[in-house]
Amino acid sequence: MNLSIAIVGLPNVGKSTLFSALTKREVKISPIPFSTIDPNKAQVFVPDERLDQLAKLNPQSKVQPAIIEFVDVAGLIKNAHKGAGLGNQFLAQIRECQLILQVLRGFDKGIENVLGKINPQEEAEIVNLELLMKDLQTLEKILQKLEKEKDKEKLPLLQKIKENLEKGVAIRDLNLEEKEKEMIKDYQFLSQKPILYLLNSSSKESFSFPFIDLCLDLKEELEIGQFSEKELKELGIKSNLDLVIKACYNKLDLVTFYTLAGKKETRAWPLKRGENILKAAGKIHSQFEKEFKRAEVINWKELIKIGSFEEAKKLGKIKIVGKDYQVQDGDVIEIKI
Template identity: 45%
Template sequence: MSFSVGIVGLPNSGKSTLFKALTKKQVAIADYPFTTIDPNVGTVAVPDERLKKIAEVVKPEKITPTIIEFVDIAGLVKGAHKGEGMGNQFLSHIRPCDGVIEVIRAFKTANIREEINPEKDIEIIENEFLMKDQELGDNVLTAKPRIYLFNIQSDRDPDLGTCRDPGLCINLKDEADMLDLSKEEVKELGLRSQLDQLILACYNVLGLITFFTIRGEKETRSWTLKNDSDILEAAAKVHTDFSEKFIKAGVIPWKELIEAGSWKEAREMGKIKLVGKEYIVQDGDVIEFKI
């Protein structure tokens, strides 16, 4: 199971623009056979320099990045909790998500004449969450970790307020336009995508960490885990056999592996720590399960 982030916001805030830009990063579905094939769900590779650096040392045939899912959730309007617009349908789409990105319109267009008011838009969204939670007597929606994405225009209007924390100011139109340009053109125009930063911000706000596995020279892979998980939970991510028949695991921080130059050398230098099932996995651990 991968972690998922719902993209919510009022109509025309830029949700689908963001979704389209993010899913350009879509990875081959074959590696993730359990991913649902749904046009509103996109599987996105989590950018990680560490994976690249480990692969430079290990030289595997295949590098597989861990993923995070984004869901384009349409239909949030004022009164959705009472059934306005797509009403309850949209709220049920948010429920299974681990967190949400609130896309807030902070750009002007000729065809959108209403006043732009990011703070008011946030209030409407949060109020819909709150009303729904109160109605159902739980706190499912208001308790979701969130990121505020202020969809700004290049010549940012200072009256539109500053971004909220945790959040980012991104020009989604630029992000979408960048998709049609070559790498060289993007560089020439001095553009810089902030999508990687957004993906990592989601990772942080959801309290996720990454660990790595090396399968000989076959495959080097990154995996996502909740912060504070023990090694059995990490093992279960990789293979049920690894958790059910777990005996111990060899663990080394990714940087030490790079410094050693190879797994073999790291072992000879005594850098690979043998751990039992109580071990709490640390962000950046490279793990070899022994069964």
């Protein structure tokens, strides 16, 4: 499964600028609203200091960070769910993603502003409402079907969700139980997806919006990307894009585990928090999942302190675990088949 993040927002807020800065891809960036029509997609490595330290234990090994995908979605405006602007098509693209990253306009120079003013709060509300309305449309169809089938299990839950959506409450704010989340998982409701807010501005000071998670000058970030590491050092500037990637990764509610592949490859893997080691094994190779016997596990920090997996074994510091073991963030794992 790809871990995908949808970059969403009103037209001309800097979504493609962010995408290009993050992924180093050249895409259409233009002052004309609705420049992006077909989504841009690209993968980026997740910066990880723990992986860098682990890699030093086996300097010959290939280093493979975890990967996440960003999707630059077309701009949306009020009533997009009814077809306004570019309409409905972008909503399907968000459905495929696990996280929404909304870019909010904070810069106010020269470029047409579709909203007519700088107002991050209103931009956030417009997008939220569109997600909600789209969910309501989806829900109507599901309810019709379930009513026909005289479903007893899901109907009450979906009716509760519908009532809340009608009151303007997003599914992510409903505090659903795990069991309930599981029941609606396959519908991939848009307003259930976690959301992060990024203000495109050099300073957060003129805005008092506590909901804003990140504040970056995206045009500047794109320009910084043109410089080499050496030039950046000389100029005394640095990119803040790592903060965006890390914030997204953290918001996806994952843990990271590591493998050393017999010193050949030091690799970071994302796993949903709470999943067991059999799932982790399946991520590495389907054969590992099928033929899993046991696994050897040590925390990354402890491994670094000791210096090698073999030495840790001699010292009795490696845990032997079975298939139900719940993977912990920072575990270094070796699967035995």
